[in-house]
Amino acid sequence: EKGGYPSFMLKEIADQPKAVADTLLGRIGGEEGELRLDEVRIAPSVLREVDKVVVIACGTAFHAGMIAKYAIEHWTRLPCETELASEFRYRDPILDQRTLVIAISQSGETMDTLMALRHAREQGAKVLAICNTNGSTIPRESDAVLYTHAGPEVAVASTKAFLTQLVACYLVALYLGQVRGTKWADEIRTVVRQLSEVAGSVQRVLETMEPVRELARSLADQDTVLFLGRHVGYPVALEGALKLKELAYMHAEGFAAGELKHGPIALIEDGLPVVVVVPSPQGRSVLHDKMVSNIQEIRARGARTIVIAEEGDETVVPYADHLILIPATPTLLQPLVATVPLQVFACELATARGNEVDQPRNLAKSVTVE
Numbered sequence: 001e002k003g004g005y006p007s008f009m010l011k012e013i014a015d016q017p018k019a020v021a022d023t024l025l026g027r028i029g030g031e032e033g034e035l036r037l038d039e040v041r042i043a044p045s046v047l048r049e050v051d052k053v054v055v056i057a058c059g060t061a062f063h064a065g066m067i068a069k070y071a072i073e074h075w076t077r078l079p080c081e082t083e084l085a086s087e088f089r090y091r092d093p094i095l096d097q098r099t100l101v102i103a104i105s106q107s108g109e110t111m112d113t114l115m116a117l118r119h120a121r122e123q124g125a126k127v128l129a130i131c132n133t134n135g136s137t138i139p140r141e142s143d144a145v146l147y148t149h150a151g152p153e154v155a156v157a158s159t160k161a162f163l164t165q166l167v168a169c170y171l172v173a174l175y176l177g178q179v180r181g182t183k184w185a186d187e188i189r190t191v192v193r194q195l196s197e198v199a200g201s202v203q204r205v206l207e208t209m210e211p212v213r214e215l216a217r218s219l220a221d222q223d224t225v226l227f228l229g230r231h232v233g234y235p236v237a238l239e240g241a242l243k244l245k246e247l248a249y250m251h252a253e254g255f256a257a258g259e260l261k262h263g264p265i266a267l268i269e270d271g272l273p274v275v276v277v278v279p280s281p282q283g284r285s286v287l288h289d290k291m292v293s294n295i296q297e298i299r300a301r302g303a304r305t306i307v308i309a310e311e312g313d314e315t316v317v318p319y320a321d322h323l324i325l326i327p328a329t330p331t332l333l334q335p336l337v338a339t340v341p342l343q344v345f346a347c348e349l350a351t352a353r354g355n356e357v358d359q360p361r362n363l364a365k366s367v368t369v370e
């Protein structure tokens with residue numbers, strides 16, 4: 001049931017710290033930060049032979065897959081492509097026994113993803129499913145499965161399933177790195193420890209959402225909201241825009257910030273709300289600095305800037321009309337915390353517009369037709 005919340009969506013947003021912790025449970029914290037993914041029954045010897053990873057998924061799960069690409073390439077140095085399941089087969093993709101395909105699906109019944117995975121298996125690729133529904137079709141037809149432990153997701157718009165998909169993607173990326181013995185062994189141990197701290201950060205974000213709700217209500221009459229991100233912040237921007245489209249029925253678009261000057265900047269006009277996901281200032285300062293210039297560029301053209309940045313990041317303060325602070329988190333893991341304010345924002349804005357958030361118009365929880 002809704003556990004006292006007005007909607008399943010609000011309950012599921014609030015469930016996220018537990019969902020994240022449950023998905024990590026029993027899989028990390030072995031000896032010296034080793035990962036144990038016993039249920040991934042693809043032999044380590046097979047995983048060591050993999051020479052390419054392809055991630056397939058739809059919608060929100062596709063955004064998790066986009067983030068997986070950064071993590072997999074960084075921690076394994078294997079080339080990785082992420083592709084919309086609905087486009088995959090038609091491209092005649094190059095797959096063989098040394099390709100690992102990762103199919104991500106909350107429901108495990110999405111027809112586009114199922115057809116893509118069947119195609120991959122016909123070509124001899126090994127398929128690992130990341131799925132939230134025990135015994136559903138996608139894991140049954142895969143070589144192995146890593147279940148997300150989000151619990152049942154009832155609201156049509158995906159929230160807690162997305163966060164747990166991210167956790168599962170990080171686990172797979174780190175596990176592949178571990179099995180293949182890349183030179184990142186020390187980093188892998190550190191990240192495993194950092195992952196175990198993220199549930200607490202998600203909880204802290206949830207406790208500071210009142211100003212975000214207030215801001216969302218004040219934007220109920222807007223026609224358009226844009227979202228900008230770079231690196232792993234780009235899929236977060238796409239996810240923020242998707243949530244707003246499906247719940248608030250508003251025109252919302254996510255862009256890679258570097259693309260701004262290649263077209264989208266022409267959309268900026270006085271008072272247009274633009275949500276900007278700012279990378280961590282630590283470590284990858286080039287990314288961070290570029291994002292700060294992007295905020296200055298859009299603000300100079302009249303945008304109303306809604307900036308999601310890490311606590312203690314003073315550099316963005318002068319350019320933020322609204323500042324949403326999130327706990328400092330390592331760059332690759334930041335989507336786990338940066339996405340949460342965007343979920344709250346979309347849910348509150350939709351409610352302010354009088355929409356029913358659990359059952360948005362025209363949408364179904366599981367899309368079983370192609």
Ligand code: F6R
Binds near residue numbers: 110157159
């Ligand atoms: C968006 C949303 C959809 C699903 C997509 C894939 O909030 O829920 O975009 O993510 O239909 O569904 P699954 O993960 O069940 O394959």
